[in-house]
Amino acid sequence: MSKKYLLEIGVEELPARLVGDALEQLKNNAENLLKDERINYNNINVYSTPRRLSLIVEGLDERQEDLKEKVKGPTKKIAFDENDNPSKALLGFMRGQNIDISAIYTEEYNGVEYIYADVVKTGKTIEEILSLNIPNLIKMINFPKSMRWGGKNIRFARPIRWLVSLLDDKIISFDLEGIAVSNVTKGHRFLGNSKIEVPSVDEYMEILKKNFVILDQKERKDIIKYGSEKLVKEKGGNLPKDESLLDEVTNIVEYPTPIIGRIKEEYLSLPKDVIITPMKEQLRFFPVLDDKNRLLPYFITVRNGNEEHIETVIKGNEKVLGARLEDAKFFYMDDIKNPLESYVEELKKITFQDKLGTLYDKTKRIQSLGVKVGEYLEVGEETEKNIERAGYLSKADLVTKMVTEFTELQGKMGMEYAKTSGENEIVSLAIFEQYLPRFAGDELPTTTAGAVLSIADKIDTISGLFAIGIHPTGSQDPFGLRRQALGIINIILDKKLSISINELVETALYFYVDINGLAFDYEKVKQEIIEFLNGRIRNMFIDIGIRYDIVDAIIGTNIDDVYDMKIRANKLNEWLKKEGLSEILSAFNRVSNLAEKAVSDEVQRSLLTEDEIELYDKFNSIEEKVNNLLLKKEYDKALDQLVVLKEPIDNFFDKVMVMVEDERLRNNRLGLLKKIYDIMVKICDLSKIVNK
């Protein structure tokens, strides 16, 4: 008969954001335990409410299978004494394995005869296994921040107050720091019974439900979702999708009842984010929108309880929201008393980063860098002006009351305040867009000014931190520099910007010297940043499906224009699908190997032999064509031109000895090879391509 096991860890309210991960750990640990203990089962399910983590295993074996084992004993030589009686060593072995002499036999192992026995280890029962291992299963759950309580020697996210451990209908007892283990659970804090006997695992979920606890988080989530949608529809609105808020709310209630309340009209004239942010962040309310995404004067919140006295609860929540919005309104109204520009001065008081000056310094750097990038990209006079203005205002909102209170509104408030201060549409939008993308898959800047500002802000942060020796290492990247680097690359590709990474880094570093007078090992830092960026580019190209050798063939060269790199990668990828490339690649490999030894690319025609002249002339005949094709970014056609050199290269290597004694001849021949190599790497480094 298969068994069911229930473990309920009864806790004081767990932080909602930690529950998912804790459940995952509980499940994995249980799977590993049963696997290690050779116990079969049908399935493991884990459930949670704020006050309990529950594990239910179904279809459990009653015991481990007996294990037949071949056990090695002493050597035959020492197993018997001179009279052929069992020695102490053999007697000890038999006693240890609980067998008599009839069960042993000898077998050779590495040329020596040993005593062996086949023994049967009786499997442990599931009861034994559980009572022995459950304490550890609980202790193994890790939380980012855990606590001690009541002098017990255990850490958990919040105090554990009770434990239910049931195998079908039998209590499986164990000791965990003296916390009660029984079949008694607790219902909903106010609506349910605080002492409920669970007769068997089968009845557990039903009993909880009768006591106003819906154990299954998916069920609670559905109740919240569909219940809220119904309420919202009655008002002609929609619920914006917000999985993370939905999950959080699911994990702070045991018996959810969605309720709808009103927002006072007087607040609706505030910018949408000013209203939504305190609602979501401070109160976990859902906003309600109309078909045009405008805010409606309602909110959804979820009561942990039933419909009784629901009016009191709604009224209380409306009052709390009123107080929060009153605060937000106060911040907003106070902020807009002065134009956004007036806050820039205050940035002088705020440190951006130790050794890297104030936020005002950062503003100056972003502004100068943005303008340089704009000039470089030839964005035009108007856009340049917008970049300069948006750059100047970029960080001003960080000292406003609203952003001080709600840091996640950085950029958004900057945009709002720019508009109320009469800045133009592009400048306003660019201030918001400087922070894009905020996370993987986030929207990218739509305006050129925003894109340039975003690149400037990010490369400034990366360069500054590298200059003072703060790099991402392993899993450590506290400043999110990898994400920022990826943001730069994504913007460049999205906007198809032709921009030299090398010059970008040089310019960013230059402004640290110019504006902050920062001293650092310029060349070393520059190389580190470029390598870091190249690493990000490499990963990204591989992620989007470009062969790793193609990536190497492109990143290994001096090409440092990301958008151009991607075009090359795609063209090379297509080109390599052609037939008969293997020999061509070999030929270029030979050229690359020797070209490294060249001292210059000078060739004196008078020193060349007939076979060399053939190659030299062929090369001269294609050089200009290749360069023209490169200008047009027709990299595949440029490669086609190189193919013409294959025959003369092969002929050259067959007939000509390169590394001769005569230095003049040797250098002349190496020079010829270097010329060919140099034009090849202008397209890509073919020697990096894996020749199949």
Add this chain to the structure above:
Amino acid sequence: MYFQDLMLKLLNYWGNKGCIILEPYDVEKGAGTMSPHTFLRALGPEPWKVVYVEPSRRPADARYGENPHRVYQHHQLQVILKPSPEEVQEMYLDSLRAIGIDPLKHDIRFVEDNWEAPTLGAWGLGWEVWLDGMEITQFTYFQQVGSINCELESAELTYGLERIAMYLQDVDNIFDIKWNEHYTYGDIFNKAEYEHSVYSFEKADIDTLKGLFNTYEIEVQKVLDEGLVLPSYDYVLKCSHTFNVLDARGAISVSERTSYIGRVRNLARKVAAKYIEQRKEMEYPLLKKEGHSNE
């Protein structure tokens, strides 16, 4: 329920649960936690149960008596239960019932809040308790105080009395709270709110206060060297409050701020360490006291 009845009911409730009922501590402070009856008693192995109301000064929250929700000084009702009893949440909920809040008629939640007081080198895990969405209590299991691990963990309950009173009396403005039958909160405190706001934001003399901070800081060490823990701690509180006024006055830059906080924390740590040493020498007299059974 009048404001003064609210205080009395809670003091009584916890008094009946075995807490010592104390008066506010007479040095300015930003929170009930800073009273030596919490800060120092939370350290070491000795049990402790106390309840008191603490007028708490937050210069940066001053609003000239014009904001309906924020004030320079509010009242915290502070409970310390050391060690934290098994049924501490239930005890807390019963205290709400005692002031007429029936959980069945409301939505009461324990919402994650990890409390931290950088100037005290103190942190703990716990919750904000929400009453129909409003935070009415901070509930914390102390883990560290004065940068020292708590040997015996305390539960700290801090009731925001004004918020609870506003809810119970159904008023939207803190100054409309009825203190007793005849007087409102505004009658008693409105002028004080205005004057302290003017002082904190406009008039406080920066050089004088910076000088005072330095003087107090030196005094902490001097007094501590004499082995006098409590007088020394009084000057830590003085430093902390002086810093808060300077901060509200806008006289402290961001980098200075970190350094000031570090200085106060350092003083608090020294006093805490000395206190533990002193109690050990005294052989922990409270360990021998009756009436501190856990349950």
